[in-house]
Amino acid sequence: MRLTRMADDIPTARVDAVDIIQAAGGSRSEARVFSKLFGIEHVAALPRTDSLLNTFLSLLDRLDVSADETPIDTLIYVHALPIQPIEGEGLTTALIRRHPALTQVKHRYEIDQHNCGGGFWGLKMLQSLFRAGLSQRALLVLGDSLSTFALGERYIPGCTILGDGFVVMLLDNQDDGIQLTPPFIEHRAEFWPGLFVESQQKSAFYAEHNAMMDHALKEIEFSFQTHDTLLPHNINRLTWLNFTRLHPEFEARIDTRLLPEVGHCCAADPFLLLSRRLENSQPLSKRCGLLSIGAGAFIGACSVLPDPQRIAG
Template identity: 35%
Template structure:
């Protein structure tokens, strides 16, 4: 399967960690400790003057620009980390299909909203299944969540993370249908659910502690299923749960810390489902990235969601760069390196 277009959007707004934690009943000192320990000083936040339709319109415009010479999608997969109903302005995806010509050929739509932060990689497996079965030709996947209708406190997961807002779009085609030099090849995909963590967000403090303590073990199991090369220099593009979790993972496994990309974490926080793909875009626009300089190199995307859902996949070059000729100019908001 080929990833032929990648679009991302991170809102301009930022919300300080202290503001969020105080809204959840925490003290300024708790916020300072949290920031120092977990490396989360602020998160990206949508403006209350914009809707989720506005966010996804940007994604669609970007995907269309990158797909100018290819067939439009006939299948749409919508991924959310928050299983929350749309606002009073109406359901976002039906409106996009009505108002955006790029989606006029869509014949089928799927929703994934139960696998939390692992959802976008689960959507890759669904797309691969549809393409292999001949039930789809071009699959568009859109993902992302905004918290603008929720309390600030709802962004806070004590002892773990702060949630930010960001959005992502993908176009996927079967290898046999994609131009030989188009995009990135999606390699192995690993999906798993660990039922002992089915309490999700509703666990007790002790249960949540058990889940957080198992993070490294879950990641290791997923990487082993992918055939991850522990000794090479390829990048690991993780969900931005927090700095401590990934530093502990590096210490426990011996993997070099500079292979785990955490550059977006202090700026935008942990964004449901889309973190690894935001980091993938960073790799693709970074001229020194091994993904851009060695066609044999793969990058590994990894996410662990509440409820024990885990997912990972590997991507590699289909040809020499540039894989997405329009990627440098696509998207209205640059991401921090």
């Protein structure tokens, strides 16, 4: 499927990792050790005065969809956390009512049961709709905000700290321009409880994490002969250190630059990285890979293919 435009928003406000861990009941020494080991110093946080709805409306404005274009007929909202801030009517309803680019939406969906892998389930749904001729153009909206919840809710001990980040993507079924390959998705059902398990079960999930990443990358035929970089879920620094010990060739090719100051933005991570990469004035010269392993072992990945015309130009 073709990616025609995308936009992202990482809030400028930051919350110190030490403050978050202390708010969750941890000690200052625990917080310092966690921050150093897992590579998260601050996280991005949407100000309480800024609503999730207005954030996405602003991103839609930045897409600059004109009345002369093929209308958007499908809206999919992906968030990793099932519980979202209460802002009156549902987000998809409000977006359709408030934004002129969405007045012709016929199908709307919300994906919130696949944790940090949800973005790829959204892409898979779009692929099915496009192939069935049920959609011509779609908007994929991704992002979670924890700003209305208690500060300590951002902390997942021994794993990560959650930040806020938001992405909108305009996609269709045309075969020119920047292309997303058919997404690979898989669920390892033995890990279905996610993070809400005993430590032994959680350790088993972490022990399988590298194998799940290897499998996903194999499924999308990821290779540094054809791909330039990997844009992953920024779960924590330690995860990627362990992975690169097994695969040293990845050390300079995994983009984790947002992690220290932004934190783990759940389902949005790889798409935030892609958006920032596409903002570069230099066009993509090689494929890049997108990858997420959500809690509960919801695995998703795809490749992004550069626009041949831009490279040739």
